[in-house]
Amino acid sequence: MPSQTVSRRSFFGLGTSAAMLAGLPAGLTLTSPAQAQTRPVTLLHDVEQLPDSLNAAFAFTYQMMDAFATGATVRLAQSYSDQALGATAFTYDNAVLLHALLGSEDPENLSRAEVLGQGLLYAQANNFPVADGRFAQAYYVNVAGPGGAFITPAAAPFYFYSSAVGDQAWAGMALAQLFARTHNSIYLNGALKVANWIVVNAFSTSGAGGYSFGTTINQYNQSIPSTNGKSTEHNIDTYAFFTMLDTLTSGGHATDGQTWKSLAQHALVFLASVYNAAGPYFYTGTNPDGVTLNLTPIPEDCQTWSYMALLGSGLDLPSRTKTIDWALNNLHSTDTAAAPHTSITGTEKFNGLVFDTASLTTKADDPDAVWLEGTAHTAAALIARVLRGGDTVSSLIADITSTITLLQDCMHAQKLLGAGQTIGGKPIPVGIGLVAATSVLDTGFGYTYGPSLHIGATGWFLLAGYASNPFQLGYRILG
Numbered sequence: 001m002p003s004q005t006v007s008r009r010s011f012f013g014l015g016t017s018a019a020m021l022a023g024l025p026a027g028l029t030l031t032s033p034a035q036a037q038t039r040p041v042t043l044l045h046d047v048e049q050l051p052d053s054l055n056a057a058f059a060f061t062y063q064m065m066d067a068f069a070t071g072a073t074v075r076l077a078q079s080y081s082d083q084a085l086g087a088t089a090f091t092y093d094n095a096v097l098l099h100a101l102l103g104s105e106d107p108e109n110l111s112r113a114e115v116l117g118q119g120l121l122y123a124q125a126n127n128f129p130v131a132d133g134r135f136a137q138a139y140y141v142n143v144a145g146p147g148g149a150f151i152t153p154a155a156a157p158f159y160f161y162s163s164a165v166g167d168q169a170w171a172g173m174a175l176a177q178l179f180a181r182t183h184n185s186i187y188l189n190g191a192l193k194v195a196n197w198i199v200v201n202a203f204s205t206s207g208a209g210g211y212s213f214g215t216t217i218n219q220y221n222q223s224i225p226s227t228n229g230k231s232t233e234h235n236i237d238t239y240a241f242f243t244m245l246d247t248l249t250s251g252g253h254a255t256d257g258q259t260w261k262s263l264a265q266h267a268l269v270f271l272a273s274v275y276n277a278a279g280p281y282f283y284t285g286t287n288p289d290g291v292t293l294n295l296t297p298i299p300e301d302c303q304t305w306s307y308m309a310l311l312g313s314g315l316d317l318p319s320r321t322k323t324i325d326w327a328l329n330n331l332h333s334t335d336t337a338a339a340p341h342t343s344i345t346g347t348e349k350f351n352g353l354v355f356d357t358a359s360l361t362t363k364a365d366d367p368d369a370v371w372l373e374g375t376a377h378t379a380a381a382l383i384a385r386v387l388r389g390g391d392t393v394s395s396l397i398a399d400i401t402s403t404i405t406l407l408q409d410c411m412h413a414q415k416l417l418g419a420g421q422t423i424g425g426k427p428i429p430v431g432i433g434l435v436a437a438t439s440v441l442d443t444g445f446g447y448t449y450g451p452s453l454h455i456g457a458t459g460w461f462l463l464a465g466y467a468s469n470p471f472q473l474g475y476r477i478l479g
Helices: 033-037 039-065 091-103 106-123 165-182 187-204 232-248 260-273 301-308 320-330 358-363 372-388 392-416 455-465
Strands: 089-090 138-140 216-217 223-226 332-335 351-352
Touching: 039 091, 039 106, 039 455, 089 091, 091 106, 091 165, 106 165, 106 187, 106 358, 138 187, 165 187, 165 216, 165 232, 187 216, 187 232, 216 358, 216 392, 232 260, 232 301, 301 320, 301 372, 320 332, 320 372, 351 372, 351 392, 372 392, 372 455
Parallel strands: none
Antiparallel strands: 089 138, 216 223, 332 351
């Protein structure tokens, strides 16, 4: 188990009163006696259980990190249990885990974050087949490479060699946050390398500008531009990343002479173009031409990540703060044994968010499957909205209540799902990690998530549990 003890002050990261955690600001009395005597007590009980759940989640991430190497050995963590994609470590998942470790502000977790940071730097410097500052989508981590690091190219059978801009920005944000915490310049240098790679390979002048999808690797191991359109999510990530670099470099600039601030604004202009005020929600991005909008499906992450990333951006879009509510109202699901193609047995119910609107209409997979990572995204976004302040008391109550409910959903799944799974052939105890999805979930983008234990879902649960906003330097923005 993790050496640290999570205190009840961890939730929201503040010395919040028990009444506030129960959904009631201190000193406020609900007009309904039934509400005052039942719902707040239930919510308070959920909060009381949260520290144990967070400690268990850290235990899971430790086991995933230490499956093939321990201590200071340079490595990345396997993303899923063995039952999914074997010893594959996705760059994005490891960035999320690094953020989660830093968000706890625990000394041991800082040491582990640095191990992952060193792993990212090693992957960047030795990336196959091109090492020019980019990261691959994923690496294998069950054997050591020539330099002793447990990071090797993710070759057959998956060939995860592509470099999507979102993955690059997430790795860059993790390195930037690690530099901000440690002041070790190697992490900032790594962040700047991948940032310049994004500028050189993805800066777009077509349509509303922004950044294109990234690159793929062809059968000749040559890097070629992706044929996908521009991604809203990628531009959210890039805006946040370049804004961090603007701060960390004191108004510095990329190798092409453009300032990081102007490069961040380039993403912001694109984001304004893919916003639908009538929703209100953000579209997923553009079609392959990079100009025309891709109107469907509508993803959850664009709605919650945009809120967290654009705090303080000055982007004044009508009802932009309500995109979180759109996700809550339109992407909520309950998975049960009665659902088509479900993995659920018995009488248990699992609630939470789905990946996007396509997830709810799939015929091949479970249309009721819950995406636990997205459920945690939404909790983290709601916490960010509470910490920002400026809302009415009733709005704060609603957000706090929704947050605790979503965390309860994650905790319920954590306790019951993932039995019989392993990492490196060793059993993973039930009740510590979160599965990616309660059943096989269709993303609508040609891939699925399933009920395999996942460091990405678990990492986002930890981020929400510590009120951490990975899109903001220092993990929190108040006001």
